[in-house]
Amino acid sequence: MANTADSTNKYKRILLKLSGEALAGSKSFGIDPAVLDRMAIEIGQLVGIGIQIGLVIGGGNLFRGKELSDAGLDRVSGDHMGMLATVMNAIAMRDALERSNIATVVMSSISMTGVVDDYDRRKAMRHLSKGEVVIFAAGTGNPFFTTDSAACLRGIEIDADVVFKATNVDGVYDSDPRKNPKAVRYEQLTYNEALEKKLGVMDLTAICLVRDHNMPVRVFNMNEPGALVKVITDRSVGTTMLETIDNVK
Ligand SMILES: Nc1ncnc2c1ncn2[C@@H]1O[C@H](COP(=O)(O)OP(=O)(O)O)[C@@H](O)[C@H]1O
Numbered sequence: 001m002a003n004t005a006d007s008t009n010k011y012k013r014i015l016l017k018l019s020g021e022a023l024a025g026s027k028s029f030g031i032d033p034a035v036l037d038r039m040a041i042e043i044g045q046l047v048g049i050g051i052q053i054g055l056v057i058g059g060g061n062l063f064r065g066k067e068l069s070d071a072g073l074d075r076v077s078g079d080h081m082g083m084l085a086t087v088m089n090a091i092a093m094r095d096a097l098e099r100s101n102i103a104t105v106v107m108s109s110i111s112m113t114g115v116v117d118d119y120d121r122r123k124a125m126r127h128l129s130k131g132e133v134v135i136f137a138a139g140t141g142n143p144f145f146t147t148d149s150a151a152c153l154r155g156i157e158i159d160a161d162v163v164f165k166a167t168n169v170d171g172v173y174d175s176d177p178r179k180n181p182k183a184v185r186y187e188q189l190t191y192n193e194a195l196e197k198k199l200g201v202m203d204l205t206a207i208c209l210v211r212d213h214n215m216p217v218r219v220f221n222m223n224e225p226g227a228l229v230k231v232i233t234d235r236s237v238g239t240t241m242l243e244t245i246d247n248v249k
């Protein structure tokens with residue numbers, strides 16, 4: 001793993017996963033420019049304190065392969081559309097970051113010459129080392145995967161200290177908090193517990209990947225202003241998924 005930075009900075013390099021839905025804000029489809037700008041400002045605050053950021057953005061605000069397939073489309077075609085949706089979100093985020101004067105590169109798992117760069121791990125590492133934000137678009141490039149898996153994969157590849165999954169709930173609960181108001185949030189949770197209990201906050205493929213490579217994951221709510229800086233500086237925010245429970249406070 002990348003070395004942690006000085007004592008004021010717990011993390012040197014992170015992989016941040018934003019769901020596509022988060023970009024839609026209060027709308028059910030598309031991109032809310034105000035949300036994009038808020039996220040760009042928060043990402044800029046982390047860049048400002050020297051944290052290197054790899055970003056994976058979902059596509060659920062535009063297309064999801066499973067939903068298209070439920071509506072009658074071929075699943076692989078639907079997944080291709082879902083991956084292209086993540087590229088559109090990545091371009092929108094690059095635009096917002098660059099308007100905030102944050103150097104940003106989009107690297108796609110599916111070639112799109114002249115629009116975004118191809119994914120190349122070594123080039124990505126060089127951009128990150130220079131303090132540029134790298135947005136990894138088009139998921140893993142393969143159908144039947146999710147952008148959570150892509151985030152875990154890229155996080156491991158770029159030697160991130162941690163994968164942050166920004167979502168619309170406050171962390172991982174013992175059951176779905178949107179269905180069970182009495183659900184209890186975990187502060188920490190082992191990968192195996194999440195797998196055994198089939199906790200639905202992240203797909204099982206992604207959890208197996210982080211477990212096998214011992215990559216910590218922190219799940220937190222991005223809907224409140226300042227959430228990103230808070231989760232970086234306060235370890236009690238959200239839920240940390242890791243190999244064994246760590247009692248050091
Ligand atoms: N045990 C759980 N803890 C937390 N969230 C859960 C759990 N089980 C299911 N969920 C659901 O997971 C969702 C967050 O996952 P996310 O990937 O951001 O959304 P989506 O799957 O809609 O793209 C929440 O909206 C929540 O309802």
Ligand SMILES: O=c1ccn([C@@H]2O[C@H](COP(=O)(O)OP(=O)(O)O)[C@@H](O)[C@H]2O)c(=O)[nH]1
Nearest residue numbers: 020058059060065079082139140145146147
């Ligand atoms: O490696 C990947 C990543 C994503 N997708 C497709 O892209 C869609 C959008 O990604 P996701 O559902 O993970 O977005 P999020 O829920 O995070 O917004 C998925 O539903 C899949 O159809 C895919 O086929 N392979």
